[in-house]
Amino acid sequence: MIRRLIPLFIIIAGIAIFQLLKLTRPEPEPAGQTERSWPVQVMEAEFDAWQPALPVYGEVAAPDLMTVTAPVSGRIAERPVSEGSRVARGDLLVALDPADVEPVLQQAEAEVADLRAQIRSEQIRVETDRKALAREQAIRENARRQLERTRSLQGSNLASQRDLDTARDAMEQAELAVTLREQNLAEHPARLDSLEARLQRAEAALAAARRDAERATATALFDGVVARVEVAVGDRVTANSPLLSLYQPRALEVRARIPARFAQALEKSLEGGQPVQATSEDQRYRLALTGFAGESDPRGPLGIFRLREDQSGLRPGDMVPLVVLRPAVDSAVAVPYSALYGSDSLYVMTEEGRMHRVPVEQVGEALREGGYYDALVRSERLQEGDLIITTHLPNAIEGLKVTVAEAPGAETE
Template sequence: MTDAQNTTAPQASEATNDAAMKVKRKKMLTLVAAIVIIAAILYALWVFVFHNTVNTDNAYVGADTAEITSMVSGQVEEVRVSDTQQVKKGDILAVIDKSDAQIALAQAEAQLAKAKRQYTQSSANSSSLTSQILVSKDDINSANAQVIQAQVLLEKAQDEYKRRTQLAASGAISKEELATSLSSLNNAQASLNVAKAGLAQAESKQKAAQSNLDANEALIKGTSQNSTPDVLVAQAQVDQAKLDLSRTVIRAPLDGVITNRTIQVGQRVAPGSVLMMVVPLNQIYVNANFKESQLKKVRVGQAATLTSDLYGDSVEYHGKVIGFSGGTGAAFALIPAQNATGNWIKVVQRLPVRIQLDPKELQEHPLRVGLSMDATIDLKSK
């Protein structure tokens, strides 16, 4: 009996050990299977969810701010806005003293009136010069008649002198009478010369009047009082003066918020002086600086989801990729990195990606330039 009990005991012990091993093996297999399943789930999540997005918290709010500058010089008469104030397009921001601009406009208008009067005078001169030409023709005719008359008198005096010379040779007349005849001949010759000079002078006057008429006609030919060059120049000066006068009132070019106001009442400003800035809050975008290794599948037009440190994860913004910067931040730095050195260490570069935000969401939760953002781009979107 004892031998049977001794034989049965080892068998029972072996059966118990086998059962324990089977249970342990089963637990191990179950654990391995669980690990494999969890790994498969994580891989699936990574492939189908996380692998289709890229994320960065190196993103900041930006906007194309409008610099408000003075287009004219003068003393600031009035400033109607202050920093942080909301303005609409066309609102008056500041007023510059108008005195100088008004004087310049008055001078330009006077020059315009003078130019128009000169055109009227030139037109009247044409009529006067035409009359002078007609009068000079009469003078020429009169001078020509005087030349003919003097020519006849000269020929008569020559004949008289010739005849008396012959008579004086025979002693028929006295020497005194011959001298008188010679004097008459000389007077007739002088009268002819005077008549010819008068004719030449009349012809010169006619030529001068014709030249003046031609020059005057060249100034006004094919033009009217409002289209002559002098009037056009004067009119342009008037328009410029009016424009400068209107620029003494500085208006907002777009809707936004005033920031960086630097002017005060009484300050004198010069053209190009920056007076303040207007930030268009409804046209804000985000510059997300992604690593270069993240941009392989990023394309323009892909959807993006963003959160702001200002509102936290409870407020999401939606937008889309609208473009990539032309270079990395290091490339456009004031002192670019010099990699041509012996101790060079490769640093992963970041490229700014611009994301446009939904205007409706911006109205509900306004942002400010420079705020930090967290950006995620959906690579599956188109």
């Protein structure tokens, strides 16, 4: 009987212990609503004068690119350089076969020599004509006196009509000879002028032939780099055909399209004597704006930048991302773009740990050492030392509770 009651006693004891624990438990604190606080990163507002960075893309150009052309038709005899070759002033670039150049030069020299000989002959001829004219005038005078004597004799019936005709013919022949000689002498200046004009043309042709002969062997006029090669040894070329081109690495420039809304301020800086500097995005190259191209388009003018230091690695046609430093702006703060909401506001953290919206004006960008950009903003409602919230919260609103989160990578104590 007792064994049957043992399970019942165990159940009753368990119920009694449960009731005892229930009666002696501590009273729980009343539950209440707690406001959530959002962790954020902050930065102190530090006002300073900044030069806004203007990112643009520029193309490397060689304004003094020199193209060597063939002065005459001929065959390429030598071409010791190739594309990309570095040459020094005076180095041979390309040469035409002398067999194609020398005949033209020799022909021009022969033409000059022939005309000089003709001029000498004309000068000798005029001296001879002057002497001959004096003799022929004397002969004419004798013929005139003979004609007068014959007429006198005929009047006395001492000369026949035939004698008179003979004397008259001799007089006319002597007169004709004098007339022709005088005509030759009168035409001498014109003949001499014509020969001298032909000589000048021939001498000009000779000078051109000599110049072409010299240019048939082209040498570098400066230390440079061969950009393009158009011919090979053995090729036949015509006059004025391009053979190769050469540029000076030190004279390379970068041309970049400057947006129209910034170009005027940059141009005013140059006119005021304030240099406008630029760097490549990787900080490898430093440049200076020297001016703008003469033509523009609706996007803006082309800015011309000269490299200030090393140009190694740059070639005409390369694209270079540039950062142009615009005129400085005062009282600006550089903030990460994550701090901005739209383009005209950010939030600061109040002393009570609440978000407070501040309207700002974005005045440009600031290039950081890591190659990234921060926004440059300023506002009369932003104070030095204000804690600017840099964490972008999708639910950001005026008065939202926030706490300063530990910066990533910070050591914990």
